[in-house]
Amino acid sequence: MRALRDELGRRLRRWQSTALPIVQSAVAAGLAWFVATGPVGHEHPFFAPIAAVVCLGVSLGQRPRRVAELVVGVSVGVGVGDVLIAQIGSGPWQIALVVALAMSAAVLLDGGAVIALQSASSAVLVATLLPPSAGGGLDRMVDALIGGLVGLAVTALLPANPLTVAHRQAKVVLGELSAALRGVATAVEEEDVVRATSVLSRLRTSQSAVDEFKAALKTGGEIATIAPIRWRRRGELDRYEAVATPVDYALRNTRVLARRAVAALRAGEREPDALPDVLRSYADAVETLQAELSRGEEPRLTRTAISEAAQATTHRLAGDGFSTRVVLAQVRSIAVDLLQATGLTRAEAADVLPPLAERG
Helix, strand or coil: CHHHHHHHHHHHHHHHHCHHHHHHHHHHHHHHHHHHHCCCCCCCCCHHHHHHHHHHHHHCCCCHHHHHHHHHHHHHHHHHHHHHHHHHCCCHHHHHHHHHHHHHHHHHCCCCHHHHHHHHHHHHHHHHCCCCCCCCHHHHHHHHHHHHHHHHHHHHHCCCCHHHHHHHHHHHHHHHHHHHHHHHHHHHHHCCHHHHHHHHHHHCCCHHHHHHHHHHHHHHHHHHHHCHHHHHHHHHHHHHHHHHHHHHHHHHHHHHHHHHHHHHHHHCCCCCCCHHHHHHHHHHHHHHHHHHHHCCCCCHHHHHHHHHHHCHHHHCCCCCCHHHHHHHHHHHHHHHHHHHHCCCCHHHHHHHCCCCCCCC
C-alpha cells in the first residue's frame, strides 16, 4: 500500500512539474482554432492548433528562433505539399517528390535542420492524410502561421519562470565543483591516488552540465525579454549569467588541479598539510554562492569566504615538486575564478589575493 502511495505521489509531482506546459498547449490550441475559424474565416483550420501545440513543445527549453524556424518549416511543407498533391495526386513517387521539393525549398530559403525536417513532415501529412483543400495551399499556410504566432503569444502571456531551470542547472554545476574540490582534498589528505583519479574522471564529464546551464540562461533571458510579467526577473538572471563563465573556468582549473594531484601522489611528492583545508574552504564558499544565488542576493558572503580562504595560498601553502607547484598555482587560479563569479573583474580578483611569496 505504501509503495502504491509513493508511486501515486511521484506521478502527481511529475504532473505538477508539467502543469504549465499543459495549460499553455490547451490554451494555445483552442485560441488558434478560434482565431482561424472566427476572424480569419477558415472552415477547418486543422494546422492552426497543431502548429500552436508543436511550437509550444519546441519552445520549452529552446530559443524563440527555433519556434520561428518551425513555423516557416510548417508553412513551406504545407504549401508545397498542398499545391503539388492537388496537381499530381498521392502515391509513393508523389510523396517522395513532395518531400524532396519541400526540403529543397527549405534549404534554398537558408533554413536550418528544423525548417527542413518540419517541411518534410508537413508535406507528408498533406500528401497522406489530408487531401488538398478547396482553398488551396495558401489557407493551410495561413493556418500554420496563425498557430505559430498564437503559440508565441501564449509563451509571452503565460510564460514559464525563467529562474526555475537556472536554479536547477546552477545547483548541478556548483554541486559538481564543490564535490570535486572536496574529493581532491580528501584524496590529498589520505594520499589516495584511486580517489583522485575518480574525481578527475568525474570532472572530465562535467562540461555537459556547464553547457546545459548556459543554454538554460539563454532561454531564461529570452523569456524575460518577451514576457512582460517576467521582466522583473532580469536582475536575478544577470547574476546567474555573471557566474556562468567564471564557474566554467573554475571547473576547468579544478580538472587541472585534480590531474596534477594525481601526478603528485604517484610521484610521492609531499603536499602541503594545509591544502585539504583550503580546498574545503573553497567548496564551502561554492555552496554559499549557490545559496545566495537561489535567494536572489548579491554574493557578498561568498566573496568574503573566498578572500579569507585565499590568504592561505601564500601563508600556509608551499611545495617543491613540479606537480605540487602546479597544484598550488591552480589553487590561486580557482580563487580568482570564484571571486570573478561574485562580480569582481579579473584584475580586482587578482588584487584580493596576497602576493606570492618569494622562494628562497
